[in-house]
Amino acid sequence: MEEDLTTDLTVLQGHLDGMLNRVHANSATLQRFQTFEKGLFNLNSLSEMMEYVLKAQDFFELDYIGLCLIDAKTELKNYLFKGGFALQANPKLIILPDDELIQTKFxxxxxxxxxxxxxxxxxEFFSLDKHKPASVAIIPLIRRGKCLGTLNMGSLDSQRFIDSMATDFIEHMAAVxxxxxxxxxxxETLNRSSLIDSLTGVNNRxxxxxxxxxxxxxxxxSTEPLSCFFLDIDELKNINDHYGYHVGDQVIILASAVIREQLRNNDVLVRYTGxxxxxxxxxxxxxxxxxxxxRIRYAVKALGVSTPDGLVSVTISIGCSTYNPVNGVQLKPANVETNLIEKAEQALHxxxxxxxxSVVSASGFSDPMTLANLFKRHQ
Structure with missing residues (x-):
């Protein structure tokens, strides 16, 4: 009888120890989640968020953490690119063109x-360069009934994620x-809409x-030159008067696309007016x-815009100016701005x-004494 009681007490103690261990483990897990959430809420941009989540495996002692995100309009890629996020250097962010994969699997x-x-x-949810995880958690990211993608976690421990385990923490993390x-x-969408020209999709004034x-x-x-182009589509008023504004708008859209193609990704293009x-x-x-x-002038001239009278050719006039900074000379940015734009506009005229x-270039400017004279009227 006494031996049975001792055995029962030993078993009970084992159960209690196990429960305490689980409580401690859950408490530690909760603390890690809270630390992770605090950091997540303090981020300032989409790019920062991506980097933070993709590097969060240390928070949770995981061997893999990644994201699959739906980007039907390629807006996500554009936002990340402009935010300086390198997609190729972050293969654990997988961009999906639609929700077909997630619908097929889930x-x-x-x-x-x-x-x-x-x-x-x-x-298809994991970008692996070495070992496959033994167990995984794939959690859909749902907001307002819409699937944004999935959060994907993996571990080399086969018991880390099992179908019988509670998912409260994981689902809460996915929700956050x-x-x-x-x-x-x-x-990003709101910010873009305030800085993007709605007709052409390029930046606005x-x-x-x-x-x-x-x-x-x-x-x-950097003491590196900065060039400015002032571009004006020729005879657009005549096109509007003769064919209507819908054709004129098409000219603007096509011309802006051609200009953009001739520039580098880091060059700035804005629709200034009309x-x-x-x-x-x-x-x-x-x-x-x-x-x-x-090159821009030739590319625009090669355009053919459809009208009721057939294809209409388009031409463009361009004025150029260049600012050549002098090492150790710091001019007022407002003065340089004014002069750079004005010289390009004069060349355009x-x-x-x-x-x-045609293309006309104003002489570059860099001599501080010359600039001092040029800027007297702006000070």
């Missing part, structure tokens, strides 16, 4: 998958990630006002700028008066 269920790594079910993702996407000072400051720090555009090209000196402007369909 149907309309929003229940996470926890269990063994099965190639047929899991492979989904909320933050939605908020950042909404912010408000964006130029923000960016021009930054480009000049960068040029002064048929006028401004481009900023960092580290492009005067001669290079003229060559690029000529010369191109228009010379018969249009």
């Amino acid at each position: 149907g309309h269920s929003v229940t996470p998958y926890l269990g063994a790594y099965k190639t047929a079910k899991c492979a 990630v989904g909320i933050c993702l939605e908020n950042h996407l909404n912010f 408000h964006f130029l006002e923000q960016r021009l000072g930054e480009e000049i400051a960068i040029a002064q720090r 048929e006028k555009f401004i481009a900023l090209l960092a580290n492009i000196e005067q001669g290079q700028g003229i060559e690029i402007a000529q 010369k191109a228009k008066s010379d018969g249009q369909d």
Whole structure:
């Protein structure tokens, strides 16, 4: 009898020890989740969020953590690119063109998958360079009934994720990630709509006002040239009067796309007014700028715009100016801005008066004494 009681007490003690261990483990897990959430809520951009989540495996002692996100309109890629996020350097972020993969694997269920790594079910959610995880958790990110993608976690421990385990922490984490993702996407969309021209999809004048000072400051720090193009589609008023504004709008859309194609990804292109555009090209000196402007002119001239009378050709006039910073000379950015734009605009007027369909370059400026004279009227 006494031996049986001792055995029962030993078993009970074992159960209690196990329960205490689980309590301690759950408490530690909760603390890690709370630390992770605090960091997540304090991030300022979509790019920061991506980097934070993809590096969070140490928070949870995992061997893999990644995301599959749906990007039907390629907006996500654009936002990340502009935020400086390197997609190729972060293969654990998988971009999906639609929700077909998630629908195929999950149907309309929003229940996470926890269990063994099965190639047929899991492979497309994981970008693996070495070992396959033994167990995984694939959790759909759902916001307002819409699937944004999945959060994917993996462990070499086959018992880390099993189908019988509670999913409270994991689902809560996925919900927080989904909320933050939605908020950042909404912010990027709102910010983009305030800085993007709705007709052409290029940046607008408000964006130029923000960016021009930054480009000049960068040029002064690096002492590298900054070139500016002032571009004007020729005879757009006549096209509008003869064919209607819908054709005129088509001319603007096609011309802006051609201009964009001739520029680098880091060059700035804005629709300044109606048929006028401004481009900023960092580290492009005067001669290079003229060559690029000529390429733009030839590309626009090759356009054919459909009208009731057949294809109509389009031409463009371009004025160029270049700022050449002097090492150790810090000019007021506002003065450089004014002069850079004005010189490009003066060159544009010369191109228009010379018969249009041409490129005219103003002389570059860098001499501080010359600048002091030029800027007297702006001080």
